[in-house]
Amino acid sequence: MSRAEREQQILGVAEEVFAARGYQATSMDDIARRVGLSKPMLYEYFGSKEGLLLACLERVRRELLECTSAAAANAVGPEQQLHDGLxxxxxFGEEHKQSWALLRTESAVVRAGLDTELEGFRTQQAEFTEQMLRVxxxxxxxxxxxAFxxxxxxxxxxxxxxxxxxxxxxxxxxxxxxMALIWPSLSAEVAAAERVHTTSHDQG
Structure with missing residues (x-):
């Protein structure tokens, strides 16, 4: 097994254990035993238990962005784009309950690196949504x-x-x-923008 494959194997096991037991109750011994590695080897890959958790969260964040981006890219029109992204x-939360449980559970852990990573999820999805709206x-x-x-x-x-x-x-x-809450307001913004564009085009 290559190093990259081994890392993915470790992350899969660690995500499952963290989600089931929580960060505080999980030990590196637990994960090493389930993966079939020595604990020193586990530390060689990720440096610390917090480093392993952050790597798990980073993988979930990447998968979530890929999922929502693909959905929006295949949509036609702003309403469908928003709908399909949501x-x-x-x-994603339904099909990756383990990942969602990990995010939800660890949001209560007060650690600088973890706080930054969790806020990174919100920033990533907010920026993605803002980009959709800007188009x-x-x-x-x-x-x-x-703000939207x-x-x-x-x-x-x-x-x-x-x-x-x-x-x-x-x-x-x-x-x-x-959508019932959000789209009426956004549709009014879209309609106003279209009127401005039409007026400018006619005057030109």
């Missing part, structure tokens, strides 16, 4: 688009937590609820 977010609303105040993106990502996090106590709410249903 749906991909909630489906549709290129002339809108950047601060306004940034932050609000959408905050709503996604709360809705994802809400669903944990409402398992009957599917990713499709929660997306529908969120």
């Amino acid at each position: 749906l991909a977010f909630f489906r 549709t609303l290129p002339n809108t105040d950047p601060a306004r688009l940034e 993106a932050e609000a959408i990502i905050g709503a996604c996090e709360r809705m994802a937590l809400w669903r944990e106590n409402r398992p009957e709410i599917t990713p499709e249903r929660v997306t529908e609820h969120l």
